[in-house]
Amino acid sequence: MPAALTIPPAADDEYSCWLSRHPRSGSTARRLLREFLALHASGERFLDAAESVLAELVNNAVQHSRTAPGRLLLIRFEHKPDHLRLEVHDAGRTRPALRAASPDDENGRGLRLVQELSIDWGWCPREGGIGKVVWAAIAPEDRDRRVSTGNRPCGQGTGCCPLRDHKALYESSTQPVLVEIEGICAPATFPRLPEALAALWRSLQLLPLGEAQAATMRDALTHPRAVGLAAESIRRDGRLDLSFRMNGRLHSALIRPAEPPPTQE
Known part of the structure; x- marks a missing residue:
């Protein structure tokens, strides 16, 4: 089982946890997120999109971060009235970037999914340490997110x-x-x-x-x-x-x- 080392939260609306770089850390992160959101009356409004985004961010850190063996990941959640902030910290220096994926590709769509399900996302170097932080902000289900590309034709005029x-x-x-x-x-x-x-x-x-x-x-x-x-x-x-x-x-x-x-x- 992937290791999970919990850090005492700074406030009721925040939670942090260390995870090992393990293929099953994505499912562990989703479970911790469900438990965190269950503590908030409005938590389930973020759940579906947040689970998908968090899984992609953790999986990207596990699969693509070029780090020394034994390095851990840090996940952090912050619940606010109008959005949920998700963070994944890792020791890698590789910048996350969107890339085109053909319809036959099995991989390459993770960050595009993050972009579609979040109201904003990005990355920055870690303060006081090596590596980076990739973050995303999730809107509640009753608030509009990014508008996906439609197939409605456009006429003249x-x-x-x-x-x-x-x-x-x-x-x-x-x-x-x-x-x-x-x-x-x-x-x-x-x-x-x-x-x-x-x-x-x-x-x-x-x-x-x-x-x-x-x-x-x-x-x-x-x-x-x-x-x-x-x-x-x-x-x-x-x-x-x-x-x-x-x-x-x-x-x-x-x-x-x-x-x-x-x-x-």
Whole structure:
């Protein structure tokens, strides 16, 4: 059986435990999570997604961390009213990264599952020690999570495209950009680049892109460095151009600086 060395929790809403790097540590972690959430009145609202995410994080640490024999894993749970934070600490230095997996691959989908089931996730170096921490935040079941890629087709005209609808959600700024999905959505102007990226991703989610293209677009538009990379492309090339194929045709999703309004004579 995998070893489990419990650390006294810092508070009722926190729990930490050491686990051995063993193939069955994922099931041990899930059992400890169920016991932890059972202590909270709202705990079961997080359970299904949290169990799946925690199992993936632990399995990744067991299978992919390049560490010396005998190194342990630390799991940590923190229950808050609006989300559950999961952490897995290991001594490895390999950075977790999303990768494309073909439909026939048995592996390679773990972090994509983590991304789909969590409201946010990431990693950072461990403070005061070697290795890293991979974490995820889980929303309760009655709150919307990330919207998965749908298969709803999109017709022509502005009624099918939410670009203009999202524009009203964001604050104004002094660096407007124009967003267009060529042949599908008419151009729409947004006050700032971050809001333009968010609206473009939400619009692309309505298109039947397929799993591989959707994953590429999601990484390009929602990655923590997406705004900086997009800004660099616009400075260098005058626009950000993301191409995709749909219904046998090549389309482009474009972001470019908006034309300044004409000055009054």
